[in-house]
Amino acid sequence: MISTAFAQTAGAASADSGLASIISIAPLVLIFVAFYFLMIRPQSKRMKTLQNAIANAKKGDSVVTGGGLVGKISRVEDTVFEVELAPNVKVKVLKGTVSEVTPLGGGKPAND
CATH class of the missing domain: 2.30.30.100 (SH3 type barrels.)
Incomplete structure (x- = not known):
């Protein structure tokens, strides 16, 4: 009932699905990394500087x-x-x- 060619491509599709899931997660990881370097890190530096200034006032x-x-x-x-x-x-x-x-x-x- 199932042709040999169809059976062979089913195994290849499962291998590609692992790669596809990694590729689909990659943009989320890149957005988080950009968010960290553009927003979180500068804000934490600014807060640390302010805390030092208040402590030394x-x-x-x-x-x-x-x-x-x-x-x-x-x-x-x-x-x-x-x-x-x-x-x-x-x-x-x-x-x-x-x-x-x-x-x-x-x-x-x-x-x-």
């Missing part, structure tokens, strides 16, 4: 909070900064809410 440094408040650190405690927003206006800010730390001298001067 000292009195006089300027900070920006997650809520958009900008002020100067007047006191450093274990989990909070005391930030002076204006003359005689001081608030306590959790270290986890700080989104940017600028050292006392500021950044680099402009190339004007």
Whole structure:
């Protein structure tokens, strides 16, 4: 009932199906690798830099909070900064809410 030629191609098709399944998974792997190098790795580097800046922050440094408040650190405690927003206006800010730390001298001067 089954011709010999048809029986021989059935075995070859099963070998090709293994290769086809690998080829069908390859684009997903490539997308994940690209996602890692374009999104995950830079974000983790940025977070590590911010954590180091917060750990090394000292009195006089300027900070920006997650809520958009900008002020100067007047006191450093274990989990909070005391930030002076204006003359005689001081608030306590959790270290986890700080989104940017600028050292006392500021950044680099402009190339004007």
